[in-house]
Amino acid sequence: MVMKRYAALLRGVNVAGHRRVAMAELRALLERLGYQRVVTYLQSGQVAFDAEGCLDDVLAARISQALADEYGSAVDVIVRDHDYFDAIVSHCPFPAGEYAPKQLHVIYRSAQPDPARLDQIDATALLPERFAVGDRAIYLLLPGGIGRSKLAAQLVQPRILESGIIATVRNWNTVTKLAAMTDEK
Numbered sequence: 001m002v003m004k005r006y007a008a009l010l011r012g013v014n015v016a017g018h019r020r021v022a023m024a025e026l027r028a029l030l031e032r033l034g035y036q037r038v039v040t041y042l043q044s045g046q047v048a049f050d051a052e053g054c055l056d057d058v059l060a061a062r063i064s065q066a067l068a069d070e071y072g073s074a075v076d077v078i079v080r081d082h083d084y085f086d087a088i089v090s091h092c093p094f095p096a097g098e099y100a101p102k103q104l105h106v107i108y109r110s111a112q113p114d115p116a117r118l119d120q121i122d123a124t125a126l127l128p129e130r131f132a133v134g135d136r137a138i139y140l141l142l143p144g145g146i147g148r149s150k151l152a153a154q155l156v157q158p159r160i161l162e163s164g165i166i167a168t169v170r171n172w173n174t175v176t177k178l179a180a181m182t183d184e185k
Helices: 023-032 056-071 082-090 150-155 172-181
Strands: 003-010 036-041 046-052 077-081 104-109 130-134 137-141 167-171
Touching (some): 003 056, 003 082, 003 167, 023 036, 023 056, 077 104, 082 172, 104 150
Antiparallel strands (some): 003 046, 003 077, 036 046, 104 167, 130 137
């Protein structure tokens, strides 16, 4: 089977001192799972690795289970390959060069957003904040940043985020870094 380059996004680790996962331990854990060229980014739960071509959801489930076994609590994981991350960067509907990286974000999701749920958001009332739907992702343009964003808060509410869906947000610096980390070169 052919090896592919992937990245795993761990949701809610190392945020405000909660659910601590050391990146050296995360690298070692993925290596024990048999993945190769394991590299982490920052302390926020991004890890790139090579694995035999496999469904993203299968890899995510394996990593999530290994984390649960290691740390005693479930960690939600999203796994995507380089083509996906490259397309996320390429298809950004907002002119990335015109905004600071803290103003652009992507909500990575385990499944495509339900348009009917997104229709519940009064986008006009939230301007200048804006969002656009991508492939299992939602792009966010947040001129004031994410910290006090009403739009970002609405997009992760249970009435919008369907039951069983995993979602995790990354800023534009991390979005572009994920594409670079998963590049085969």
